[in-house]
Amino acid sequence: MNIWEEFHGPNAGYALELYERYRQNPHSVDPITKAYFDRWTPIVDGRPLSTVLAIDKIMAAVNLAQAIREYGHLAAQLDPLGSQPPGDPALDLATYGLTEDDLRSLPASLIGGPIAERTTTAWEAIEALRQVYCSTIGFDFEHIWIPEEREWLRHAAECEQFRPPHHPIDPVALLRRLTQVEGFERFLHRAFPGKTRFSIEGLDMLVPILDEVIGAAAEAGIYTILIGMAHRGRLNVLAHVLNKPYAQILAEFKDPVVGRQYTIRDDLGWTGDVKYHSGGRRAVKGGEWVDLLITMVPNPSHLEHVNPVVEGMARAASTQMDEPGPPRFDHTLVLPILIHGDAAFTGQGVVAETLNFSCLPGYRTGGTIHIIANNQLGFTTPPDAERSTLYASDLAKGFKIPIIHVNADDPEACITVARIAFAYRARFQKDVVIDLIGYRRHGHNEGDEPSFTQPLMYGKIKNHPTVRQLWADHLKAQGLIDEHVPDQLLQQQMLELHRVLESLEPEEALPEPELEPPPPGAARRVETAVPAERLRELHHALLTVPKEFTLHPKLERAIERRRRALDELDRPTIDWALAEQLALASILADGIPIRMTGQDVERGTFSQRHAVFHDVKTGRTFTPLQALPQARAAFEIRNSPLTENAALAFEYGYNVQAPGRLVIWEAQYGDFINVAQAMVDEFVVSGRAKWEHTPSLVMLLPHGHEGQGPDHSSGRLERFLQLAAETNMRIANCTTAAQYFHLLRRQAALLHTDPLPLIIMTPKSLLRHPLSASSLRELSEGRWQPVIDDAPARDHPERVRRLILCSGKIYIDLVSDARRRETPTVAIARVEQLYRFPREELEQVLNGYPRLEEVVWVQEEPKNMGAWDYIRPLLEELIDGRWPLCYIGRPRRASPAEGSSAWHMVNQKAIIERAYDVAKRY
Numbered sequence: 001m002n003i004w005e006e007f008h009g010p011n012a013g014y015a016l017e018l019y020e021r022y023r024q025n026p027h028s029v030d031p032i033t034k035a036y037f038d039r040w041t042p043i044v045d046g047r048p049l050s051t052v053l054a055i056d057k058i059m060a061a062v063n064l065a066q067a068i069r070e071y072g073h074l075a076a077q078l079d080p081l082g083s084q085p086p087g088d089p090a091l092d093l094a095t096y097g098l099t100e101d102d103l104r105s106l107p108a109s110l111i112g113g114p115i116a117e118r119t120t121t122a123w124e125a126i127e128a129l130r131q132v133y134c135s136t137i138g139f140d141f142e143h144i145w146i147p148e149e150r151e152w153l154r155h156a157a158e159c160e161q162f163r164p165p166h167h168p169i170d171p172v173a174l175l176r177r178l179t180q181v182e183g184f185e186r187f188l189h190r191a192f193p194g195k196t197r198f199s200i201e202g203l204d205m206l207v208p209i210l211d212e213v214i215g216a217a218a219e220a221g222i223y224t225i226l227i228g229m230a231h232r233g234r235l236n237v238l239a240h241v242l243n244k245p246y247a248q249i250l251a252e253f254k255d256p257v258v259g260r261q262y263t264i265r266d267d268l269g270w271t272g273d274v275k276y277h278s279g280g281r282r283a284v285k286g287g288e289w290v291d292l293l294i295t296m297v298p299n300p301s302h303l304e305h306v307n308p309v310v311e312g313m314a315r316a317a318s319t320q321m322d323e324p325g326p327p328r329f330d331h332t333l334v335l336p337i338l339i340h341g342d343a344a345f346t347g348q349g350v351v352a353e354t355l356n357f358s359c360l361p362g363y364r365t366g367g368t369i370h371i372i373a374n375n376q377l378g379f380t381t382p383p384d385a386e387r388s389t390l391y392a393s394d395l396a397k398g399f400k401i402p403i404i405h406v407n408a409d410d411p412e413a414c415i416t417v418a419r420i421a422f423a424y425r426a427r428f429q430k431d432v433v434i435d436l437i438g439y440r441r442h443g444h445n446e447g448d449e450p451s452f453t454q455p456l457m458y459g460k461i462k463n464h465p466t467v468r469q470l471w472a473d474h475l476k477a478q479g480l481i482d483e484h485v486p487d488q489l490l491q492q493q494m495l496e497l498h499r500v501l502e503s504l505e506p507e508e509a510l511p512e513p514e515l516e517p518p519p520p521g522a523a524r525r526v527e528t529a530v531p532a533e534r535l536r537e538l539h540h541a542l543l544t545v546p547k548e549f550t551l552h553p554k555l556e557r558a559i560e561r562r563r564r565a566l567d568e569l570d571r572p573t574i575d576w577a578l579a580e581q582l583a584l585a586s587i588l589a590d591g592i593p594i595r596m597t598g599q600d601v602e603r604g605t606f607s608q609r610h611a612v613f614h615d616v617k618t619g620r621t622f623t624p625l626q627a628l629p630q631a632r633a634a635f636e637i638r639n640s641p642l643t644e645n646a647a648l649a650f651e652y653g654y655n656v657q658a659p660g661r662l663v664i665w666e667a668q669y670g671d672f673i674n675v676a677q678a679m680v681d682e683f684v685v686s687g688r689a690k691w692e693h694t695p696s697l698v699m700l701l702p703h704g705h706e707g708q709g710p711d712h713s714s715g716r717l718e719r720f721l722q723l724a725a726e727t728n729m730r731i732a733n734c735t736t737a738a739q740y741f742h743l744l745r746r747q748a749a750l751l752h753t754d755p756l757p758l759i760i761m762t763p764k765s766l767l768r769h770p771l772s773a774s775s776l777r778e779l780s781e782g783r784w785q786p787v788i789d790d791a792p793a794r795d796h797p798e799r800v801r802r803l804i805l806c807s808g809k810i811y812i813d814l815v816s817d818a819r820r821r822e823t824p825t826v827a828i829a830r831v832e833q834l835y836r837f838p839r840e841e842l843e844q845v846l847n848g849y850p851r852l853e854e855v856v857w858v859q860e861e862p863k864n865m866g867a868w869d870y871i872r873p874l875l876e877e878l879i880d881g882r883w884p885l886c887y888i889g890r891p892r893r894a895s896p897a898e899g900s901s902a903w904h905m906v907n908q909k910a911i912i913e914r915a916y917d918v919a920k921r922y
Contacts (some may be wrong), residue, residue: 014062016042020055058110060096061103061122065111065129067091069154070142072133073405078437079376080202080409080467081460086390091134114159132158136413138405138435143397149428153402153420162419164412171475174208174411176489178468180240181207183493188235191501192253194447200233201441203373204467205414206339209434210241212418213369217335218292220426224317227296228310229339230303232373232440234296237339242296246500251509297653298691300682303344307354308646309683310336312653314365321593321634321661325626328634331366331429339371342392343378353646355399358431362597362638363650367425370396370433374408375440380453393435401431408438409467439464515692518754523730528745530586532780536566538585539578542624550617555610569780572773576763577608579737579774581625583744587662588631592748596637597651598666598700605668605702608767611637644675648699652683655697659755662748663697670701670715670761671896677719684757685723696755698747703733703761704809705860705897707904713897714861715761717834721870724835731835733761733808733867735788738774739832742784761808771812786831786838789845793827800849801825802918805842805875806858807834807867813908814858819916826916834867837874846879855879856886858915860908862893886921888914 021028022037029037067090074088089095093103106122108115111129119125133139139157144150160166181204188197200206210227217225229237238244297313299306314336320328338354345351357363372393378386389395393403402424406417414436421432439461443450451458465473472486543559545551551559565573574582584594599605602612613622625635640647648665655663667673673680687693701715720731730747734740740760747758766772793800804826806814811830814820820828829845831838846852855875859866868887875885889911898904914920 016055016058057098057102058106060098061106061110061126064091064093064096064098065126068126068129068133069139072130073138073140075130075134076138076405076407077136078138078405078407080407080438081376081457081464114155129158136407136410137417140391140393140397140405140435141402144400144402146400149402149424149430152427153424156420156423162423163416167419169412169415171471171478171480172485174415175468175471175475175481175486177208177211177240178204178411178471179486179489179493181236182466182468183490184236184239184246184497186490187494187497188253189442189446191250191497195253196445196447197235197253198231198233198445199440199442200236200373201466202375202439202461203233203408203436205408205411205438206233206371206373206436207236207240208411209371209414209418209436210237210337212415213335213337213422214241214292214294216419216422216426220332222332222335223292224314224334225292225294225337226310226314226317226334227294227337227339228299228306229296229373230299230306230341230344231301232341232375233339238296242294245509246497247504247509248511250497250501250504251506254504254506256506256510298687298693300690302678302682303341304348304351304354305645305649305678305682307338307340307350308357308649309653310338311354311357311363311365311368312650312655313657314368314653315363315650316654316657316661318365319636319658321595321636321658323634324588324628324631325634326623327593327595327636331364334365335425336365336368337371338368339373341378342372342374342376342383343381343386345372345392346387346389346395347378350646350649352395352398353641353643355396355401355431356641356643357646357650358399358401360641362636362640364429366429368431369421369425370401370431372433372435374435374437376437377440377450377454377457379444380450382454391435393433396431396433399431401433403433403435405435405437408436409470411467411471441466513692515688515694522754523746523750526746526749526784528742528749528783529781530582530745530779532566532569532776534589535582535586535776535779538582538589538628538630539566541628541630542581542585544624544627545613546622546627549613549620549622550615551613552616555613558610566776568775569777570775572770572775574737574741574774574776574779575608576737576740576767576772577604577610579741579779580609580744581611582779583741584625584635585628585630587745587748588625588628588633588635590748591632592751593633593658593661594625594635594664595651595654595661596635596664596666597640597647598664599640599642599647599668599672601666602637602639605666606764606767644672645679648673648676649679649683652679652687652695652697655695656687656693659694659696660751662744662751664700665697666700666762667702667715669712670703671711671713673699673701673716673719680719681723685720685728688728689726694755695757696747696751698744698758698760700760700762702764704764704766705904705908706765707898707901707908709899710895710897714865716865716896717761717861717867718865718869720759721834721867724870727756727836729757729759729835730833731759731761732833734763734832735766735808735811735830736772736774736778738778738782739785739788741774741779742782746784763809766809766812769812771815784833785841786833787841787845788830788832789848790827790829793824794848796824797827797849798851799824800827801851801853802827803846803849803852803855804828804858804915805831805855807831810858810860810911813860813912814915817912817916819912823916823918825918831867831871834871837871839874839878842875842878846882852883854884854886854921856888856915858911859889860911862890862896863887864892865896884921 018029018033019037019042026034071088071090074086075091076085100123103123103126104121108119108121108125110122111125115125115128119128141153185199185201214225239249297306297310314334318330318334374392396403404417406413417434421434424432441461475481543563603610651663651665687695703715705713732743814828857868859868879885
């Protein structure tokens, strides 16, 4: 029997290699193989192998084919500007001692794959292989370690299924599309010279690639497409993929002021954003309405920071939470598309953080199509100065994501790559990267002169034809269009844009902000109390563990202690974690879904939460809030990867996509918010003012000076207070479990009527402190209190001379001190809500002490941190000169806290002493 019939392709080469080893030493192979070779001789075309060709030639051919598959992209012509590819000796015949005649004497089946089925000799197969792997597409996926995926990708590359003409395209329609793309940029360049637009020119095929992917998604029944991208080419994508009206875009370039007057008010901010940051939405229509919504997410100039926001939105859109238990995820509902810059893809850490989400259970979205809009330049920095890798896309290799490089001047190759990318995503529900390699026709922006720093590159670009011209020339050469058609199409596009501009009424073309203010007093009117019996029922259900589930002995004892926590109405037995659990349970019982994430959030950083039990014998898990019989919505809690920047952005995206769900993100320690500062600044606190987003994300930031050093002491309260304006968030620093309970319930109740981000400085040492514990009555009959007055002092208000105002943990330190009982002239009131500033409540407190002589703000944070800089002018305005306002706390410092526990204790003690020293004014 012919060896090519017995063994397929590379397997034949492997069998021959073993056979040669056997011939030299029969005992060098395993016994089973030896027994087979004892009765078998390889035959080629009816003759023994030794009389036909040496085995080393066969193995060389097999190795050459493998090298082309693995390293062929190094010889591909990927640069439209014609730079030479790096190449690799492994792709040369001479490396293997092969000649063309050698390969012509071997059958194509030796090479294997679909190419072997349509060629005769190994030479023909190798040449066809080079056409696949070394032309204008560079397939880069040998790092994929799952054999099924790797084989699928090879087959997709080598078969003709995704390529024209086997899978045809409409060449004239593609020309029209490229004419729209180029004509739009040309017109803007002519009509608004010097205006910044971050042109797509040089990467024009990005739009047809998106067309192809979106068309495939529609055919696959995907209902939602979410696009995230930086500013390069954004206006063109908005115009031609999302169908944003030309009139609106041109009006934004006109940037009118007359007639656009927005009421300046403190309860609703709107400032807008530049045109190349804005987003858009489009319902696809093609003859009949298609139930497909395309959304481009707004993005600031922080380039890649939109990536995790889009992923969070996609996760929310593909997750159903309307039934009790865990959420139900369906990857077929949503397609995220992320368009990256080449310099930013390698340079911005948030990219790696986002890629890491791709296969994580609580974060995966069923696969994202990444497109690198690769103009081979980062502002003025060339690739060799901005990355340590050959390709801009190499970062994705670490996450085992397949990469397909493609020359942006080859339209057919670009369409082929788009088809393969979508098919891979559909088949494996995993990410895929298209590295679209082009150039940038103008500078970083249109007012920039790129030839100052890249004179050679821009010398080439100046004389380089556009992809529209190249495609038009190809169609003319093929006889598919007449000579005059390309110019005629471009002239029509320019005339259409000119007509729109001439008839433009900029004030009318620009949409007014649509976000309406909430009903006045909505937050104040919310009832958050839950009847005691209902809380007891929820509590009992949460303590019920399945039979044959073995808890950790320490947890079992803790649960037993907790069983009687709600027996007495007025005994303060409810600690912080129990209050949280009861709040979440009651919210689920109200039919509001909950998603809670963060580093170690399932157990809690301080071993306080234990939302997920682990069987010590089997390792299986049980989540009481998912088994809650009273629940009417789903509950999800996930430990996040060790990231804050992308994790917070993911939850922001999830939140704005699913505003009816309570979304909570907890930092392991409050100061970890430092790492996510860009997300806080650009999205959480300003997304409403810039883009009319309505986030209601809850952020839990453990905060408080416990003598553990500068790190993990501060949730950076001062930064949030500095960013607070136009009622863009709520900021609280609670001191009791009941306050936390009511705060969470109020946030859930306001999701639809008055959504705002909620920033909570949560405690550490107070989690189990008896003075922070609350009674059942406080939960069942109380409500959120922005300010808590001094109850004992209220019994004798005429004695009070000094009113201490404070917030958070320092209150417990003050009331725990022995001088508390010895100094009746001092009252201590807690400002639990810092923003919005509780003016009316504080006014009532101040007016309640008729013989008051001074007001003192006490905090444990340094003077330039904490609440002092924020609250001082507000208190001065409220006091209006009636009493002096003083500060007691740590002096201004560069670091949040001392590096020594002993120093901390000394300074903390000094603050308390000064607070009670009524004989001294500060």
